[in-house]
Amino acid sequence: KQEVTQIPAALSVPEGENLVLNCSFTDSAIYNLQWFRQDPGKGLTSLLLIQSSQREQTSGRLNASLDKSSGRSTLYIAASQPGDSATYLCAVRRSWSGGYQKVTFGTGTKLQVIP
């Protein structure tokens, strides 16, 4: 059974800092890994998608890496801003082995960027 862990559960940083959010998974047989942000009372916004064959993806100030062998992904946020304050979730889609490709979510890291 795939287990996805995000540590820390909460993080508070001053504006301008570079920061790293972690996502660990127990089963390396993955199809892809996706990072989302969720603002309070809102839905999930997709940030980055990494295919199992890729090592990293970048979008603006965001960079996500994937190391399947160690079961880890990191989301790097450069020059953090108060607008980055949100909960960040990672989701792992299982590679196909017959039947349904389950998607497993981490419990999230709640980020607060202090002006």
Next chain:
Amino acid sequence: NAGVTQTPKFRILKIGQSMTLQCTQDMNHNYMYWYRQDPGMGLKLIYYSVGAGITDKGEVPNGYNVSRTTTEDFPLRLELAAPSQTSVYFCASTMGLTQVGTGELFFGEGSRLTVL
């Protein structure tokens, strides 16, 4: 692009009432999902579907039913609503194995349900 559309956005139900949450996607995705998210908690899978006519239970299916008669629509039915079903419900979709695409998971904006 409409993506995944959920209705209603908000609803208050009395205990014992029934209702249907609607979900429609216009991306021709085979896979569709219903999740619930309780305050301060993670997402829990209620039901999923891998194509029209095929549905299966997730982690927390009790008190819910689904149907998938078309590729586009995946309604979630709540029968005999209970306070424990107070939650935010999210519908999501993604391509199936035989479809071309990145496998990105798309979410609707959510339906906030309160049962009193």
